[in-house]
Amino acid sequence: MPDFSFSFAETEGQTVIAVHGDLDSVSHVALDDALEESVADDARVIMDLAGLTFLDSRGLGTLVALWRRLERGGGALVLAGARYNAARALWVTGLADRFTMVDDLPAALALQG
Template sequence: MTTTLRVDTAGTRGQTAAFSLAGDLDLHTAPVLYPTVEDVLGSHPTVIMDLTGITFCDSSGLNALIRLRRRAQEAGGDLILVAPSQQMLRLLSITGAARIFTIHAGLPEAWNATPDPGTPPTP
């Protein structure tokens, strides 16, 4: 079984970058996500992760998000989750990870909650 994950830049503003994810976040695709996001943490330590397109997330995907959050915090920022599916919310809840992430319902809400809310993000 081959799974895919698409990671697209959804915009940047100041020290914040947003990514839009689509597909499965699992054992096969988590190794793609981690280095892609880690590469931007030097210039954009706060990362908004739009999970609207994620159809499945397993423990490997959750681990990648937790590791990225730790790296973002080490860089002086944070990892913010947007619109996780019901399956993903359940995974976050039963593992206790929901307590460590800031979760927003939509991308505009997440952008408004980050520093420099008056500046529109650059696509």
């Protein structure tokens, strides 16, 4: 099983969460808990998925739950660096068309408004 890790950083008034490894039915629990504890409902969040190697439906559920919570609270979520081969679930479900997605972290930081 590939290792899974994530890190939080504050950059230019936004919370950047870098994800590395498989975000799946096992690993999503740790990320869910950290998001609930550390991310305010009105936060501007960039989820840097450049290091993501796999995303299953449970991991996708984590992204959707965060997105909905932030939208309700006046925050925003941007997904940066998602690659089709690692995050296929985003495209298969049609969510890639609903999320704000950009090519990389610099592009996400440029969206700050």
